[in-house]
Amino acid sequence: MAPARVESLALSGLAAIPAEYVRPVEERPTEGVFNLKGGVEAEGPQIPVVDVAGWDSADEDIKKEIRRQVAEASREWGVMQLLNHGISETLIERLQAAGKAFFDLSVEEKEKYANDHAAGKIAGYGSKLANNASGQLEWEDYYFHLLWPENRRDMTTWPKHPQEYIEVTDAYGREIRKLVTKILTTLSLDLGVEEDRMERVLGGENLEMQLKINYYPRCPQPELALGVEAHTDISALTFLLHNMVPGLQLFHDGKWVTAKCIPGALIVHIGDQVEILSNGQFKSGLHRGLVNKEKVRISWAVFCDPPKDALIGPMKEVVDENNPPLFPAKTFQQHTDHKLFKKAQAQAEAQAAKKLNQST
Numbered sequence: 468m469a470p471a472r473v474e475s476l477a478l479s480g481l482a483a484i485p486a487e488y489v490r491p492v493e494e495r496p497t498e499g500v501f502n503l504k505g506g507v508e509a510e511g512p513q514i515p516v517v518d519v520a521g522w523d524s525a526d527e528d529i530k531k532e533i534r535r536q537v538a539e540a541s542r543e544w545g546v547m548q549l550l551n552h553g554i555s556e557t558l559i560e561r562l563q564a565a566g567k568a569f570f571d572l573s574v575e576e577k578e579k580y581a582n583d584h585a586a587g588k589i590a591g592y593g594s595k596l597a598n599n600a601s602g603q604l605e606w607e608d609y610y611f612h613l614l615w616p617e618n619r620r621d622m623t624t625w626p627k628h629p630q631e632y633i634e635v636t637d638a639y640g641r642e643i644r645k646l647v648t649k650i651l652t653t654l655s656l657d658l659g660v661e662e663d664r665m666e667r668v669l670g671g672e673n674l675e676m677q678l679k680i681n682y683y684p685r686c687p688q689p690e691l692a693l694g695v696e697a698h699t700d701i702s703a704l705t706f707l708l709h710n711m712v713p714g715l716q717l718f719h720d721g722k723w724v725t726a727k728c729i730p731g732a733l734i735v736h737i738g739d740q741v742e743i744l745s746n747g748q749f750k751s752g753l754h755r756g757l758v759n760k761e762k763v764r765i766s767w768a769v770f771c772d773p774p775k776d777a778l779i780g781p782m783k784e785v786v787d788e789n790n791p792p793l794f795p796a797k798t799f800q801q802h803t804d805h806k807l808f809k810k811a812q813a814q815a816e817a818q819a820a821k822k823l824n825q826s827t
């Protein structure tokens with residue numbers, strides 16, 4: 468059975484959200500939060516902002532300082548906001564207009580692109596399935612498709628409307644692919660390994676990129692729901708844009724910190740694969756997405772992944788007798804399966820505990 472679309476629920480005008488969307492008290496977005504509104508004037512810690520305008524500077528000191536800042540953010544937060552990353556404002560505006568135009572279609576039109584997650588076909592228009600014992604759902608619909616490498620794309624899974632979608636999304640993907648090399652080079656140099664070391668392990672030309680457009684409809688009870696529940700990304704790196712509606716939160720020093728909305732910034736997450744390669748020196752940050760009563764939130768996540776059969780473990784150069792490997796080597800497929808399995812298990816256990824509490 469096709470899952471309910473969150474957009475249809477939101478448009479039905481209900482005052483209270485269905486029980487499957489109500490989070491347990493400890494997960495609710497008002498608990499332990501800094502800067503709930505994501506305002507620029509907010510006090511408290513902020514996700515690091517790194518200006519990379521001088522990335523290709525002839526001045527070695529400028530390059531070293533950028534490297535230091537990117538590495539520090541990756542070690543301490545696992546996320547950063549990049550300024551002057553080189554992707555033009557016009558391209559970003561066109562990408563966002565195309566994604567929005569797709570989601571502006573009626574749910575009925577979008578259903579023509581419905582994915583079939585249960586059958587393993589994740590590409591297309593989707594919403595989370597209640598595939599675990601607790602039946603817990605997220606307040607979002609999404610569109611997901613492979614963006615890179617070019618020769619593995621299945622264009623039948625890309626939106627045909629608006630007409631511009633394919634051209635601008637392709638152009639954005641090419642720009643992101645260049646930034647993947649820049650970040651992986653920077654991080655490799657910081658670890659003292661060959662500059663192309665991480666990119667090679669992550670598949671080089673076969674490194675994959677998946678695009679997920681997250682669409683978070685207005686929510687009548689945003690204090691009870693989550694758009695995306697707390698997780699770390701299974702990717703190596705994730706690049707994120709949004710429509711300037713706050714909602715992304717990072718878990719740092721025991722509190723949730725809301726990302727500031729900075730015009731033109733590109734958010735970069737360190738994912739699990741870079742954490743593993745660096746033997747835990749770089750952190751895959753725990754994050755989640757909140758929803759909003761007044762505004763629809765949209766974000767564009769590009770997940771940069773190794774091929775499914777790539778074996779990823781701590782690089783030999785970062786391991787010695789004082790720094791034993793913290794992670795077993797696994798193929799990317801094994802990592803994904805293991806994480807999904809662990810999550811389902813934890814949710815089943817939580818549900819069993821809840822039932823026990825209710826019956827005693």
Ligand SMILES: Oc1cc(O)c2c(c1)O[C@H](c1ccc(O)c(O)c1)[C@@H](O)[C@H]2O
Nearest residue numbers: 594595677679699700701702738770772
């Ligand atoms: O290839 C990837 C890498 C990732 O890091 C992620 C991904 C795919 O998809 C996740 C996802 C997609 C669709 C859903 O319905 C989800 O609940 C999760 C994403 O969260 C991310 O970790």
Ligand SMILES: O=C(O)CCC(=O)C(=O)O
Nearest residue numbers: 679681695715756766768
């Ligand atoms: O919408 C956001 O800001 C976060 C989305 C996210 O974490 C994801 O898609 O993995």
Ligand SMILES: [Fe+2]
Nearest residue numbers: 698699700754
């Ligand atoms: Fe994420």
